[in-house]
Amino acid sequence: MTTVPVAWAVRGKKSDSYADYGITVGGRGLSARQLPAVFDELSSLGEPPVERTGPRALPWIVFTAARAGDRDHVGLSVQEWTDQSDAMGRPITTCTFYYLPYRDAGDLGVSYRELLAAVRDEPLPRDGSALHASLTGTDPRYLADTIADQGFARVAGAAALLLEGPVTVTRAEHLTVEQRLAFMDAVAALLPQGWRTRFSAATWHEGTDLRIGMVFGQVCRPGSFELDWQAPGAPPASSAGAAYHSWLYELVEARGWPGPRLVAALAAQRASMFHAGPGAAVEIVADLDWPGTVWRAVLDGTAQHDDLVRLFTGGRHRELDDPDKVARVFGALVDVAEPSDLPLVAKLWHECGGEDTTLLRNARRRLWRERPQPDLGAYVETADRLGFADGFVAGLLAAPRPPGELPGGEATLAALLCERRPPGPGRTAEALARNGSVLAELLLAVTPGPIAERRAWLQTVEPDAPPVLLDAFNGLWTRPPRIPDSFTELVQNGRRCVPAVLQTAAKTPQAFGDTLGAFGRWLMTDADPAHARAWTGVLALLDASTSAEKGTIDGLLTWLGGSPRHFPDCTRSPNYFDAFHAVCADPAGQRHRSRLVAALAAFVSRYEWVPAGHTTAIVKLVERFAIDREVGSALLFARSVEPTLVHVNAYATWRRRYLDARQELRKVESLLLIRNVRPDAPPDVVGELCAGALHEGHPFDWVRDEILEAGWRFTPDRFVTLLDTVTDTLTRLGRDRDEAEDSALRLGRLLMLRRPPEETAQIRRYTVRYAVHEIRYRLNMIRYLSGDPEKKGKLLLDGPIRKELDRLGTLAGRVAKSGATPWRKG
Numbered sequence: 001m002t003t004v005p006v007a008w009a010v011r012g013k014k015s016d017s018y019a020d021y022g023i024t025v026g027g028r029g030l031s032a033r034q035l036p037a038v039f040d041e042l043s044s045l046g047e048p049p050v051e052r053t054g055p056r057a058l059p060w061i062v063f064t065a066a067r068a069g070d071r072d073h074v075g076l077s078v079q080e081w082t083d084q085s086d087a088m089g090r091p092i093t094t095c096t097f098y099y100l101p102y103r104d105a106g107d108l109g110v111s112y113r114e115l116l117a118a119v120r121d122e123p124l125p126r127d128g129s130a131l132h133a134s135l136t137g138t139d140p141r142y143l144a145d146t147i148a149d150q151g152f153a154r155v156a157g158a159a160a161l162l163l164e165g166p167v168t169v170t171r172a173e174h175l176t177v178e179q180r181l182a183f184m185d186a187v188a189a190l191l192p193q194g195w196r197t198r199f200s201a202a203t204w205h206e207g208t209d210l211r212i213g214m215v216f217g218q219v220c221r222p223g224s225f226e227l228d229w230q231a232p233g234a235p236p237a238s239s240a241g242a243a244y245h246s247w248l249y250e251l252v253e254a255r256g257w258p259g260p261r262l263v264a265a266l267a268a269q270r271a272s273m274f275h276a277g278p279g280a281a282v283e284i285v286a287d288l289d290w291p292g293t294v295w296r297a298v299l300d301g302t303a304q305h306d307d308l309v310r311l312f313t314g315g316r317h318r319e320l321d322d323p324d325k326v327a328r329v330f331g332a333l334v335d336v337a338e339p340s341d342l343p344l345v346a347k348l349w350h351e352c353g354g355e356d357t358t359l360l361r362n363a364r365r366r367l368w369r370e371r372p373q374p375d376l377g378a379y380v381e382t383a384d385r386l387g388f389a390d391g392f393v394a395g396l397l398a399a400p401r402p403p404g405e406l407p408g409g410e411a412t413l414a415a416l417l418c419e420r421r422p423p424g425p426g427r428t429a430e431a432l433a434r435n436g437s438v439l440a441e442l443l444l445a446v447t448p449g450p451i452a453e454r455r456a457w458l459q460t461v462e463p464d465a466p467p468v469l470l471d472a473f474n475g476l477w478t479r480p481p482r483i484p485d486s487f488t489e490l491v492q493n494g495r496r497c498v499p500a501v502l503q504t505a506a507k508t509p510q511a512f513g514d515t516l517g518a519f520g521r522w523l524m525t526d527a528d529p530a531h532a533r534a535w536t537g538v539l540a541l542l543d544a545s546t547s548a549e550k551g552t553i554d555g556l557l558t559w560l561g562g563s564p565r566h567f568p569d570c571t572r573s574p575n576y577f578d579a580f581h582a583v584c585a586d587p588a589g590q591r592h593r594s595r596l597v598a599a600l601a602a603f604v605s606r607y608e609w610v611p612a613g614h615t616t617a618i619v620k621l622v623e624r625f626a627i628d629r630e631v632g633s634a635l636l637f638a639r640s641v642e643p644t645l646v647h648v649n650a651y652a653t654w655r656r657r658y659l660d661a662r663q664e665l666r667k668v669e670s671l672l673l674i675r676n677v678r679p680d681a682p683p684d685v686v687g688e689l690c691a692g693a694l695h696e697g698h699p700f701d702w703v704r705d706e707i708l709e710a711g712w713r714f715t716p717d718r719f720v721t722l723l724d725t726v727t728d729t730l731t732r733l734g735r736d737r738d739e740a741e742d743s744a745l746r747l748g749r750l751l752m753l754r755r756p757p758e759e760t761a762q763i764r765r766y767t768v769r770y771a772v773h774e775i776r777y778r779l780n781m782i783r784y785l786s787g788d789p790e791k792k793g794k795l796l797l798d799g800p801i802r803k804e805l806d807r808l809g810t811l812a813g814r815v816a817k818s819g820a821t822p823w824r825k826g
Contacts, residue, residue: 687725
């Protein structure tokens with residue numbers, strides 16, 4: 001039992017007085033400026049009835065809170081009749097307010113009824129000092145029994161509603177004052193202790209004021225929630241109150257929390273909630289059994305990484321009541337632990353029953369994937385710290401198990417092993433020797449290192465490793481190097497064995513060319529055709545140093561159906577072309593010549609070499625395949641991208657020979673070039689090709705049809721540029737200017753007849769504006785550039801020119817007159 005000073009104040013008035021009610025006396029506590037506001041709230045209950053019995057009768061008791069500066073107080077008031085009357089003969093009431101600092105009440109765990117019992121019958125000190133009350137703290141079991149007596153559903157509903165706003169309890173007139181006080185205390189006990197800094201409740205309310213949070217009354221106060229004592233309901237759906245209500249039921253019914261445990265847990269949440277909202281209360285109740293919530297999430301597979309980390313970082317896993325539960329939840333953390341979580345994992349490993357297989361599963365999931373995750377070394381270091389590194393690394397070295405695991409982590413694991421010393425006899429050495437791909441990547445990684453390091457690793461794996469793999473690397477490490485040729489056996493020992501051998505050879509200049517040759521012969525004769533894509537990826541990653549090596553790699557890439565990788569860098573190297581052609585001409589590769597031809601045609605038809613100026617080089621690259629229609633057509637139609645290629649000597653020579661061999665193409669080449677233009681081809685390129693076809697005598701409608709067949713994209717400005725280019729090109733080819741213009745306009749007219757109406761309307765409007773602006777510009781050219789330097793305003797024009805201008809003016813007038821009506825409509 002603790003004696004606590006309780007401040008107090010009394011509101012009333014003297015007998016036989018005409019004065020209003022006011023504070024008559026008080027003990028130490030709130031100042032004279034703060035107390036009136038408190039009593040103003042306490043007086044908001046309404047006018048007491050004259051009858052001295054019944055549910056409305058005094059005493060009225062209020063549980064409330066007050067705040068002075070940043071200090072919270074909790075207390076209660078008792079309003080009751082005196083035996084005195086004022087000057088008008090009216091009975092006088094008195095309201096005594098008892099209060100103490102919230103911190104003292106919270107530390108003691110004092111309920112409102114305990115405080116009321118301690119102070120109600122105590123005489124108030126005459127000297128105005130604080131009242132000394134003996135308090136013991138209320139047993140949670142007592143409050144839990146009170147909640148049960150009042151009905152958990154009713155109390156929980158009231159507590160949840162109170163989070164949303166004021167509550168009026170109706171149809172409870174049969175309850176005694178003591179029963180109402182018990183209900184008020186029970187509701188407070190189902191809220192966090194900190195909510196008492198804003199909690200208020202009254203045994204009765206006669207008015208409509210909403211300043212008191214929960215009251216008993218005959219009718220529901222407007223603007224408040226109604227709690228029908230006879231049929232209590234739930235708070236509004238999708239509200240904080242509803243969430244709080246659900247959590248109370250979750251703890252009591254679903255999780256089996258005893259009432260005293262729930263009351264004690266809520267009482268422990270003592271931080272002031274004066275400025276907090278309902279959501280904060282929901283967070284508190286949800287956090288009461290948060291370890292249990294995480295446990296259930298682990299069971300159903302929905303646990304979140306951050307929740308698991310927070311649980312163990314804060315030590316709240318110790319709130320779980322079963323070591324098996326702790327181990328299960330800890331296993332879930334280990335299973336998803338990021339590298340930054342591993343110090344925490346190591347710290348709690350033995351306490352929480354960590355299992356090395358779980359940590360291994362996590363690490364393997366990060367390793368055996370197409371793109372391994374970084375920081376794998378942190379997992380090995382953790383295993384080392386916990387004393388099972390040998391078995392852990394051996395577990396990592398086990399081959400990936402589809403479908404959950406995929407190849408791809410060999411180089412990452414090899415790099416990790418390189419950071420450690422070669423292991424002695426044991427599980428790691430045995431597992432490394434059995435995993436040919438990782439071993440090959442490891443031997444590749446140590447190739448640039450000291451000889452002693454290579455020998456140490458070879459000694460580690462030699463008893464169990466495949467001899468063919470060790471022999472391939474030993475051969476490349478000797479001087480002079482021995483060229484590996486057992487590629488079939490190497491492939492059988494792991495997917496990364498051959499790539500690692502090739503990359504090791506690339507680091508050995510004396511051996512790379514011959515190794516590539518040996519690999520190429522094997523690739524064309526014995527390799528599984530189904531793996532062509534994989535070998536393409538391997539070749540694309542090889543670093544060649546000489547042009548001949550690059551030519552060999554590009555030849556093999558093309559034979560596999562890929563594209564030459566080094567062509568732009570080797571356009572002036574004869575060795576490159578010789579090596580490329582040697583691969584392509586190898587008799588062993590002729591069974592897939594069609595794939596080679598298709599790959600070359602695809603490479604040529606991308607026409608990336610045109611703007612780069614590699615025309616001569618591309619002719620040299622593919623001239624041996626010009627007999628193949630695919631490659632020859634792709635190269636021939638390059639003029640659809642750049643018509644001027646015909647002026648490049650190498651291309652012109654090849655084109656002449658090609659057309660001599662394919663006479664059927666000579667007559668229609670110009671039309672085929674038009675058909676092959678791309679939809680976004682520049683209009684000047686298309687115009688030049690059209691002019692060439694017209695100049696060769698092809699009908700206008702044939703040229704039109706080829707443009708349409710190509711799907712060339714028409715816009716007004718591109719259309720006009722195309723016609724201008726046709727005119728200029730035909731003129732350059734020797735046509736009369738008038739004839740060239742007529743040809744261009746005739747082609748344009750034919751094209752417009754085949755275009756959609758909305759498109760031709762746009763072209764028509766644009767061309768008219770364009771032509772008018774052009775006429776104005778040309779006329780201004782005459783005015784500005786033909787002026788007489790001696791006579792201002794006079795133009796030096798000869799007779800024929802004047803007549804032509806007059807004729808053009810007359811023609812312009814006729815055009816304007818004939819077009820007047822349509823332009824007004826449009």
